[in-house]
Amino acid sequence: MLSGAVRARRPPSPPPSYHQSGPRFPPKEGHLDADERRAAASLGYGPSRKPAHASGGYNITPGEWKLLLVLVVLASAVRLFRISKPDSVVYAIPLLYQSTFRRADQSRTLKIPDSTKSILASSPPDTSRHDISWTFTPHWPNCSSRLRLSYLGLMDSLISQRLQSRFLRRFKGTCPNHFVLVLGHTKTRHTWLCAWSLRPSGSLPFLSRT
Amino acid sequence: MRMVPATLGIATVPLAYLTLRGLDCRATTSLLASLFIIFENALITQSRHILLDSPLVFFTALTVFVWTGFCNEDKHEPFSDPWWGWLTLTGLSLGAVVSSKWVGLFTITTVGLGTIRQLWTLLGDLRVSPRLWIRHFLARALCLIIVPILFYMIMFQIHFLILENSGDGDGFMSAEFQHTLGGHGMADTYAGAFQ
Numbered sequence: 257m258l259s260g261a262v263r264a265r266r267p268p269s270p271p272p273s274y275h276q277s278g279p280r281f282p283p284k285e286g287h288l289d290a291d292e293r294r295a296a297a298s299l300g301y302g303p304s305r306k307p308a309h310a311s312g313g314y315n316i317t318p319g320e321w322k323l324l325l326v327l328v329v330l331a332s333a334v335r336l337f338r339i340s341k342p343d344s345v346v347y348a349i350p351l352l353y354q355s356t357f358r359r360a361d362q363s364r365t366l367k368i369p370d371s372t373k374s375i376l377a378s379s380p381p382d383t384s385r386h387d388i389s390w391t392f393t394p395h396w397p398n399c400s401s402r403l404r405l406s407y408l409g410l411m412d413s414l415i416s417q418r419l420q421s422r423f424l425r426r427f428k429g430t431c432p433n434h435f436v437l438v439l440g441h442t443k444t445r446h447t448w449l450c451a452w453s454l455r456p457s458g459s460l461p462f463l464s465r466t
Numbered sequence: 467m468r469m470v471p472a473t474l475g476i477a478t479v480p481l482a483y484l485t486l487r488g489l490d491c492r493a494t495t496s497l498l499a500s501l502f503i504i505f506e507n508a509l510i511t512q513s514r515h516i517l518l519d520s521p522l523v524f525f526t527a528l529t530v531f532v533w534t535g536f537c538n539e540d541k542h543e544p545f546s547d548p549w550w551g552w553l554t555l556t557g558l559s560l561g562a563v564v565s566s567k568w569v570g571l572f573t574i575t576t577v578g579l580g581t582i583r584q585l586w587t588l589l590g591d592l593r594v595s596p597r598l599w600i601r602h603f604l605a606r607a608l609c610l611i612i613v614p615i616l617f618y619m620i621m622f623q624i625h626f627l628i629l630e631n632s633g634d635g636d637g638f639m640s641a642e643f644q645h646t647l648g649g650h651g652m653a654d655t656y657a658g659a660f661q
């Protein structure tokens with residue numbers, strides 16, 4: 257039982273020279289007190305306490321405008337290619353690799369299956385079927401990456417899909433963080449392989465006809 | 467003639483990118499979505515034929531884009547000049563959507579539901595006075611109802627001014643309307659009268 261002799265002790269007072277530099281509980285960023293919120297509401301502002309968006313909410317950096325330009329050029333190429341023959345379209349089969357990184361420093365070569373080879377051999381002889389590939393580094397916003405384009409020759413979309421599934425089995429887990437795209441045209445059957453590496457130092461997979 | 471739907475199909479791609487950026491998506495996400503739209507076979511095919519679907523898709527994307535800009539501006543500063551600009555552009559693009567095809571009415575429904583949600587939120591906000599709420603309501607009613615109707619009717623008026631002569635599609639029109647066309651081949655008939 258508490259006796260009357262027990263007294264709470266007051267903490268010692270700060271020295272006279274002590275001056276608190278800031279408020280004990282500094283306001284959060286974007287926080288409005290009651291008066292500020294009432295004033296904001298009188299102007300018709302919304303109830304959100306979050307930092308206000310920029311006008312219209314579109315904060316596009318100059319690098320993104322360049323990226324948009326590239327997208328428009330790419331879309332123009334896809335939509336306007338042989339537009340006088342609209343029954344044929346440019347198709348794309350994308351695959352995105354997100355598996356663990358194991359052997360990115362070693363290039364892998366995929367051999368085209370025999371069934372595909374026979375169809376390729378039956379293509380017109382005047383068409384060039386040699387591989388063209390090159391690598392360059394685009395100035396991506398906040399990203400350094402490499403892109404490799406390889407011309408695969410004449411294939412139809414079905415063969416491209418078979419090739420793609422074989423490609424997936426072969427390279428699964430060995431080429432991570434790669435965006436691989438097979439581009440083709442249904443009428444002319446020209447087919448390209450586009451491999452985009454998110455790792456600037458990693459090597460890119462490629463296809464070989466041998 | 468194919469260039470018009472193709473151009474609209476091309477313009478849909480940056481609209482998708484900008485819309486996603488306006489929705490606070492990352493640049494990589496917006497890029498991926500744009501690539502999907504670029505290589506989507508149905509959209510490519512639609513863009514290469516002389517159809518009404520390409521304008522419909524473009525104006526739908528434009529409506530979503532300007533509506534996103536308006537919603538962001540509404541959180542920023544209502545009744546400012548950009549706020550009125552985005553809202554008016556939304557109304558104009560809604561008129562363009564429904565002028566392309568009546569399927570665009572679904573876009574109007576989508577924007578209408580978003581507007582109802584915004585007004586409902588404002589109604590429950592005790593800091594918004596009834597007078598201010600009425601201003602919000604009238605501004606949206608003006609720009610999202612009156613402006614699209616006016617746009618739709620003006621499009622009809624332009625058609626009537628341009629297409630004033632008779633053509634192959636006369637059979638789809640009423641007899642009274644066919645008589646207003648120049649060079650119509652429909653013979654005059656007597657109107658029935660009570661005896």
